[in-house]
Amino acid sequence: MKKNLFGLTLTELERELAPLPKFRAKQIAAHIYKHGMKTFDAMNDLPKNLRGELAERYEIKIADIKKQLDSSDGLTTKFLLGLADGAAVEVVLMRHDYGNSVCISSQVGCQMGCKFCASTLKGLERNLTAAEMLGEIFFVNEFLGKVVDSVVIMGTGEPLMNYDALIKMLRLAHEDYCLGMSYRKITISTCGIVPAIKKLRDEKIPVTLSISLHAPDDKLRSALMPINSAFDLKSLLAAGNDYAQSTGRRVTYEYILLGGVNDTEEHARRLAKILSGQLANVNLIPFNPVDERTFSPPTNHAVKKFFHFLNTHGIGATIRKEMGADVNAACGQLRAKTLRQRITPLKNFSTS
Ligand code: SF4
Numbered sequence: 001m002k003k004n005l006f007g008l009t010l011t012e013l014e015r016e017l018a019p020l021p022k023f024r025a026k027q028i029a030a031h032i033y034k035h036g037m038k039t040f041d042a043m044n045d046l047p048k049n050l051r052g053e054l055a056e057r058y059e060i061k062i063a064d065i066k067k068q069l070d071s072s073d074g075l076t077t078k079f080l081l082g083l084a085d086g087a088a089v090e091v092v093l094m095r096h097d098y099g100n101s102v103c104i105s106s107q108v109g110c111q112m113g114c115k116f117c118a119s120t121l122k123g124l125e126r127n128l129t130a131a132e133m134l135g136e137i138f139f140v141n142e143f144l145g146k147v148v149d150s151v152v153i154m155g156t157g158e159p160l161m162n163y164d165a166l167i168k169m170l171r172l173a174h175e176d177y178c179l180g181m182s183y184r185k186i187t188i189s190t191c192g193i194v195p196a197i198k199k200l201r202d203e204k205i206p207v208t209l210s211i212s213l214h215a216p217d218d219k220l221r222s223a224l225m226p227i228n229s230a231f232d233l234k235s236l237l238a239a240g241n242d243y244a245q246s247t248g249r250r251v252t253y254e255y256i257l258l259g260g261v262n263d264t265e266e267h268a269r270r271l272a273k274i275l276s277g278q279l280a281n282v283n284l285i286p287f288n289p290v291d292e293r294t295f296s297p298p299t300n301h302a303v304k305k306f307f308h309f310l311n312t313h314g315i316g317a318t319i320r321k322e323m324g325a326d327v328n329a330a331c332g333q334l335r336a337k338t339l340r341q342r343i344t345p346l347k348n349f350s351t352s
Helices: 010-017 022-034 048-055 130-144 159-174 194-202 218-224 233-247 265-275 302-310
Strands: 066-070 076-082 088-096 099-103 108-109 124-127 150-153 186-190 208-212 249-258 280-286 315-321 340-341
Touching: 010 022, 010 066, 076 130, 076 233, 088 130, 088 340, 099 130, 108 159, 124 186, 150 159, 150 280, 159 186, 159 194, 194 208, 194 233, 233 249, 233 265, 249 302, 265 280, 265 302, 280 302, 302 315
Parallel strands: 099 150, 150 186, 186 208, 208 249, 249 280, 280 315
Antiparallel strands: 066 076, 066 340, 076 088, 088 099, 108 124
């Protein structure tokens, strides 16, 4: 079986290709990451015999497209990508007026058990590798014909439960020889793994942190999100505040509005109270129904009232713009109810 060079850092490439001189590794890294080459034959600045030798031992492979779904407004495209072992992950491209954003997955399935999320129903299958996560971004870049403007790690999975691969991917994406992506253009969304938030703070990579809160008190949050039994609101808010103070980056608290569950003025009041004084803003996400879950969406009136309450009580809040309906309702909730399905011929978008 050939070894895949995609996803290796420059140092790893140098080591892998030794005793070739280091400048060869640099050339190959540029071909892979800057020029998106998938075959060694196209690397014209390498001697022909070397290209042949490399092709015998190595491959450059990202993922194969299985499906493409386009929203009817043309702003959102969801891809199902097939990985080498047959697993599949969802990737979502969102075309905002301020640029293109890609939402990537960090795991196949998820073990966190959030009650409103469909991605956790079958538990965790496996972590994605750094190469696979980077491959999700590269796939969308290739689809667009240019580099995306921002990346959100908010698809299936809890990224901080796949910490080492996540950090490796972030550092690689940031490297000039790779995407040269600013950390400030990257958002990590977590359901609240407090020790990992502290660890992330110490990495000195100022990515934006988004914390899925979804309830203003421990009782309700524990009922919605089992992780709250391990790390309660007090410790989570302290970690969020600490992250914001250390990085200077405002933390976004995601709050999914579930009709009749957490969407009353009293909930808004308690939310404003616990976030008071934090360098934070709240992103309200009206729940979009998924077949596997029984929650209801909030009324428009409830959403507006909640939003108004926060903004008039010192908490900056936004309402997540609906894109492709429930494509991006919550981390891992990449459902595609109102998407117009289109099966794309595999050969058109194969990145292999
Ligand atoms: S919402 Fe995110 S963390 Fe929670 S179960 Fe779904 S994918 Fe996992």
